[in-house]
Amino acid sequence: MKNIQAEIISVGTELLLGQITDTNSQWLSQKLNDLGVNVYYHQTVGDNADRVTSVLQMAQQRSQLVIVTGGLGPTEDDLTRESAINVLNRSLVIDQTSLKRVEAHFEKNGIPMTENNRKQAVVFENATVFQNDEGMAPGMFVEHEGTGWIFLPGVPREMKAIMNEKVIPFLKQKYELTGQLVSRELKFIGIGESTLEDKISHIIQSQSNPTIAPLAGDDGVLLRLSAKATTKEKGYALIDELQQRIFQVVGEYCYGIDHDTIESTVLNIMEEKHMTLSSAESLTGGRFIEKLVSVPGASKVVRGSIVSYQREVKEKLLLVSSGTIDQYGTISEQCAFEMVENVQNMMHTDISMSFTGNAGPDPIEGKPVGTVYIGIKQGSNPPQIYAYTFHGSRDNIRNRAVKKGYELLYKLLKS
Template structure:
């Protein structure tokens, strides 16, 4: 069979209420994509028999493979089997090996099994039953009217074991395709999404495999490259070829791939140069330092930081001149400059970085909310930049930290 349409249905009111995140669908989608199986729909439905039945009925009309997670437990609100029986009229029978396993569990726990636990051993007649190695309720694969239904428990560790051991091999055999889908993310800083897309317009227009998708994110911009091929190696080659074209045009802004973080790249550059870093933080309140010390081995290049939120701390600890504070203010080029220079001297670091500004919501020293000054000081020179960021206090502070890492990255390169 050729390419199949698949969808994932998660059953559980707790998902609709936001009490837990639907991480099952995300994980299953990632696994199916790696095996060249396209996902067309994700849906979540609460523990209501009529609505679950409606969702199943809709799925049966539009998809070839329907993967259902949740609703296989022992309680009254576990109604996945009952809903599917309504649209299929398949008989539900007790699966003896599963029943024996459930009974053995309660015997081992020296506790009495309640009658509703028998429900977990009930399966559709003729189903391919999937053993639950880490829990009780078995999974099932059912073929009905040319459609494949996969029923899995909602508990992530139980679901993942079944998908890895049983479902993926089954679907790979059914598709008759060895198609592999491989993705990678290129991460950029110092360039906006529209500018990045403009620079790469000719490459994007000509490219069909891999596909190129620019993505604006909270921390910079990313490009997702997705390639299809018959082997993992061939897919990687396709990606690398396009990646090279992209980096030839905008490589100066690229700091990493996949899950690499900008602060990690700064850390690597500092290590390579044998330099050390110190931070003076006013409005960021230690956020910059916190991100940096989260990196394993940060102590080899990070001398430390001072949170100088109060003006007296700037004067008495960082030794910012009283003339600068009185004449220029704490939110100024001059104050940021002295902060960066003095922190590098105080902590004997190669580079000092400073952050001062107004997080909001009120104006400070006639400077409006979102006004930020960042300075970088080295033995050979200094850079001081002014920015205006939009958003609430948390957003302004987060953007400031990321801009600091961006300036360091560009400076260290």
């Protein structure tokens, strides 16, 4: 299995202006990774001949395989071929097969073909041409001083069809790509990215194959383990061994793998234990329970939730005492205590959660923005109340409170 260093170049001023999102580079990276090809660089360049030439020259110097998308159309600002001449030292010729396909397209649609459309049939001399079954401009492969160059149209539908049907089989044969790249994501909660990385630093420092990539996620920290092998089975065997080493150090924080979410993990544990859940939410406005009920099968666990945003709702519906609120306020440990206890009693659940706090924009009841209280109660045990100070936007504070709630619930269930 060869170790190939690849680069992807996207051509088009519309990409730089943000008028179009460059999904081609992401998709191509995934495809190349599946083939075991390492993508080291992404470049995006506008429709300017000098700048296109410059990025192509840079790619020639540092990469063994370069895929260029865009700039193969019929208009004057489609400059990819003309710019590449300066780098590849090849002349341009008309590919007769491609020209016939272009002419047939216009004839079929009853549209006169303008002369500039002949440009879409122009290829590099002695190139391997990949016909475009979804459009007109073909793809092509040329080799120059040890670097393989693949040129593809920028229209995603056309690019993907040529890549899937023609380029990938060509690359497998050309570069003897018999290997497989497999990966697995380990998901952690209750530990920060820097702390996690520090605890397994000795494993990261000794990595080669498989590799470890720490990533920040919406619901915790991720470790992406990737391995190359001749078969997927051998690749996953390598990952299994690495995962075991990681779990010996930080396994207690791992809540899921790949497509698991913290809410699906919590739901599965509670269902296995035949436990029920309720919540009383002020600050979070129902976000905590909404995440859980979005998981299929939530009705087996979730009894309900009371969103008690205003004081009178806390008093009349949740039966939080007016004396508690008068003395301590709605944003307080005492209020969270009564909320979590009362909602459990009302809904007769095994576990209950409560959320109250101030997400901003201004201080409330003398409590600064970011003040959060989360209550959790299991069975006949007394409620446990946790106080936090979160920073960020209003939405960020609310989301962090929800995330922390799931962390507390997960720890309780695991204990």
